[in-house]
Amino acid sequence: MPKIRLMIVDDHEVVRLGMRAAFELESDINVIGEASNGAEALAKINVLMPEVILMDVRMEKMGGIEACREIRSQHPQVAVLMITSYPDDEAVTASILAGASGYLLKNVSRTELLKAVRQVASGQSLLKPDTTRKAIAHMTSIASHGGTTPGDELTDREREVLALVARGYTNKQIAEALYLSEKTARNHVSHILEKLGLSRRSEAAAYAVEHKLTNPRG
Missing domain, CATH: 3.40.50.2300 (Response regulator)
Incomplete structure (x- = not known):
């Protein structure tokens, strides 16, 4: 066998x-x-x-x-x-x-x-x-509580990281800017890609620009 x-x-x-x-x-x-x-x-x-x-x-x-x-x-x-x-x-x-x-x-x-x-x-x-x-309930909850607005599924920290990704920052530069370890910055980027259903940083950057998420408080 x-x-x-x-x-x-x-x-x-x-x-x-x-x-x-x-x-x-x-x-x-x-x-x-x-x-x-x-x-x-x-x-x-x-x-x-x-x-x-x-x-x-x-x-x-x-x-x-x-x-x-x-x-x-x-x-x-x-x-x-x-x-x-x-x-x-x-x-x-x-x-x-x-x-x-x-x-x-x-x-x-x-x-x-x-x-x-x-x-x-x-x-x-x-x-x-x-x-x-x-x-399914989790996805429905996201949709029914404002998840239809781009970026709402991200935490405040993830929005900050996404804004820096859109500006072309590397993981090391993100870590320095937000006082994080490089590994933590890398993990944030991975979580952002997972939540947005994207595969690459360039796609996340384009997403941020398209949906005006280059300002973490925007």
Whole structure:
């Protein structure tokens, strides 16, 4: 019986090693490769040809949701199972829209993790009806509470970051301007792209200019 070809994508090496160890003794699952971010995963797919990708939600360079969207567009036969450290309605919603087959927390038991990989490999979805309902309710709430106004889904801090992105600031320059760490600035940019359904900084900059969001208080 062919083994499930699994790729693990996470920006923490220790986490990847722990996940790999969870599958090593399984006769029906083969971890065929790893990646430290979404961009690296995309570059390796054609070579490794995974059936399932276990994908961290938030990573540097390219986050899991953006990568999931690209993977599902370019390789619709690949199932993507999102995994994160904490629950987040917006991330669940974005994952569903990106085409993920499931969403798990990193504190999931080994038994549940194995079951999840096997289920999505067989073509099943792990997105339970109540999870999907919550995601739909979340999207509806955004729309009904002013979400139709561009930028309303962003926090004040994210609007500040978006305004600086529109001015061409790098993550380092954003961090210096707002007294943040560079990693925090990078995470803000990733969250902005996820919330706006965009893939690149240039698209976020164009969005900000088009909708007059270049002034964070505007």
